[in-house]
Amino acid sequence: MRLPARMAVYLLLKRDDEILLLLRQNTGYQDGNWSVVAGHVEEGEGIIDALVREAKEEADIDITGNDLEREEIVEVFFREIFQKRNTDTGNIAEGQF
Secondary structure, eight states: OOOOOEEEEEEOOEETTEEOOEEOOSSSSSTTSEEOEEEEOOTTOOHHHHHHHHHHHHHOOOOOGGGOOOSOOOOOEEOSSTTOBOTTTOOBOTTOO
16 A cells, blocks of 8 residues: 655755754654754645644744745655655665655
8 A cells, every 4th residue: 555645845945054842752753853944734734834833833933934044845655654765775675665
């Protein structure tokens, strides 16, 4: 059974030459590691709306789409299990993406 693909957004909040990093805690995923504001795009939600929502949810920062500067958008689709690798070769399993 195939799992549905999910799109994620990553927000680089910059001030001068600094980028805001968050220490992940109590999420059950990558706890103890540093990350930029990030999250999945919800069903029916646009990329900009997802960035605005994640900024509020993860960093308690209120922004609007007008506050964002598009430097580059890279769309990467992951499955729920996004790094299923063939244990013999280390390659991503055929047909996974």
